[in-house]
Amino acid sequence: MADLTVELCGVTLKNPVIPASGTFGFGREFDEIYDISCLGGVATKGIALTPWGGNPVPRIAESRGVILNAVGLQNPGVEKFIAEDLAWLKGKTRVIANVVGRTLEEYEGVCARLDGLVDFLELNISCPNVRCGGMAFGIRPENIEEVTSRAKAKCPHTPLIVKLSPNVESIARNAQAAERGGADALSLVNTFTGLAIDIERRRPILANNTGGVSGAGIKPIAVRMVYEAAHSVKIPVIGMGGITCAEDAVEFFMAGATAVQVGTQNFTDTRACPRIIAGLNEWCDAHKVERVADLTDTLQLNG
Numbered sequence: 001m002a003d004l005t006v007e008l009c010g011v012t013l014k015n016p017v018i019p020a021s022g023t024f025g026f027g028r029e030f031d032e033i034y035d036i037s038c039l040g041g042v043a044t045k046g047i048a049l050t051p052w053g054g055n056p057v058p059r060i061a062e063s064r065g066v067i068l069n070a071v072g073l074q075n076p077g078v079e080k081f082i083a084e085d086l087a088w089l090k091g092k093t094r095v096i097a098n099v100v101g102r103t104l105e106e107y108e109g110v111c112a113r114l115d116g117l118v119d120f121l122e123l124n125i126s127c128p129n130v131r132c133g134g135m136a137f138g139i140r141p142e143n144i145e146e147v148t149s150r151a152k153a154k155c156p157h158t159p160l161i162v163k164l165s166p167n168v169e170s171i172a173r174n175a176q177a178a179e180r181g182g183a184d185a186l187s188l189v190n191t192f193t194g195l196a197i198d199i200e201r202r203r204p205i206l207a208n209n210t211g212g213v214s215g216a217g218i219k220p221i222a223v224r225m226v227y228e229a230a231h232s233v234k235i236p237v238i239g240m241g242g243i244t245c246a247e248d249a250v251e252f253f254m255a256g257a258t259a260v261q262v263g264t265q266n267f268t269d270t271r272a273c274p275r276i277i278a279g280l281n282e283w284c285d286a287h288k289v290e291r292v293a294d295l296t297d298t299l300q301l302n303g
Contacts, residue, residue, distance in 0.1 A: 002284030003291045004277070006040070006259055008236055009159035009184045011119055013040035013094055013259060016292060017249065017277050020240050020263035021045055021098035021122065021163075022071065026085040031092070033270050038277060041094030043187075043261055044081070046124055048100050049109045051077040061196040061205040065217030067264055068194050070208035073100050073127055078113050086117060094119040096161065100127065104137075104147055108154045115155040123151050123183075126165030126190035127212070138165045141177035148181025159184040161238065164229065167193050171225045172232035179233045187238040187261060188229055189222045215264040216242045223255050230256025230297065244272070246279025253295040 004015035019030070021043040027036050036042065046052075054074025061068040075081075081097075089095050095118040101107035111121055125138035125147055137147045144162070152160050162178040164171065166189035175186055191212025196205045204210070222241025230237040239257030242264075243249055249260045265272040284292055 001281050002289055003293075004280060004284075005291075006293050008238075008258055009120070011094065011159065014038075015040040015277050015280070016253070016259035017273050017280070018043055018096065018238070018259060018261045019266055019273055020261035021096075021124065022069075022073075023263040023266045026081070027089055027092065028085070030266070030270065034274055035092075037092045038274050039093050040259060041096050041119065042089060042092070043096040043122055044085075044089070044098050046073040046075050046098045046100035046127070047078050047081050047110060047114075048073070048075055048102075049078055049106045049113075051075065051080070052100075056207040058205060058207055059211075061211065063194075063196055063213075066194075066213050066215035067267070068196050068206060068211035068213050069191070070206045070211035072208065073124075075100070078110050082113070082117065090118075096120040096122050098122045098124050098163070099151070100124045104150055107137075107147060107151050111151045111158075111160070112154040114158070116157040118158060120159050120161055120185075121151075121155050122161040122163050122187060123148065124163045124190075126163050126167075126188075138163075138174070139168055141173050144174055144177040145181040148178050148183050152182035161185045161187050163190055164188040165190050166221065166225055166241075172228045175229040175233050175237075179235055183235060185236045185238060185258075186229055186233065187240065189218070189225050189241045192218060192221075214241070216244050218242045219248060219251075223251050226252055226257055227255040227299065243276070244269075246276050246283050249276055249280060250283060250295060253292070254297070254299040256297045256299070258293075258296055
């Protein structure tokens with residue numbers, strides 16, 4: 001069997017497969033289906049300084065090959081996460097705490113509170129479904145650099161991953177802005193902004209009107225953006241966007257990703273992550289790849 005371990009910011013992951021934030025809760029429900037200690041890590045749902053109620057329903061809409069969500073980062077707040085979920089999750093696997101905020105000070109507060117308590121912090125500056133915060137900090141390079149710099153100053157003991165939006169002019173410039181701000185790694189892509197219409201009512205299906213588009217249909221765009229980001233910075237990249245199987249994950253590795261996050265597929269196949277891990281072993285064995293880490297950045301362009 002292949003060696004699936006990878007190094008991310010000096011931290012060893014047993015494999016490079018991580019459930020994406022917002023698709024896995026804090027892991028308890030999935031642990032009733034399979035032992036989540038098999039995962040390389042878990043990216044938690046977004047964690048704010050205080051509890052958030054999220055957006056009104058309906059929050060989810062289906063379309064061909066994708067779903068749209070406008071959950072709005074509903075979460076119990078950082079203190080409840082620490083009190084009720086953190087110790088249990090740390091006993092299972094690596095913890096990537098996804099950090100959300102409406103203001104720079106809220107991002108700083110969550111990072112300061114969780115510094116040294118988790119394996120990684122993932123700065124979510126790319127959610128399209130909140131009216132302030134989220135993507136408001138993740139579009140312009142100068143804003144990305146500022147929020148990253150201020151967040152990193154509050155978590156000197158914990159690697160900081162910056163989660164980038166695809167709804168931008170240049171993913172490469174934004175990746176570089178995060179690196180300048182002190183990011184230890186990047187994760188991308190978050191969801192694309194989309195609109196689904198109920199043609200009988202002539203109204204948006206989602207109560208929020210627009211939502212984040214994810215699922216298998218976005219994968220080629222996500223792979224391209226991961227390639228562009230990975231080749232514009234010197235820090236590691238975690239790739240995500242439409243991964244449904246091991247072969248999809250291999251594409252992201254070849255494009256430059258060190259690890260991957262699996263999101264929407266967890267909704268349609270609750271055992272998606274362990275299945276992808278097993279598939280990576282099989283693919284590597286079939287292609288005589290001894291270490292999955294050796295696949296990173298091996299794409300050879302035509303011409």
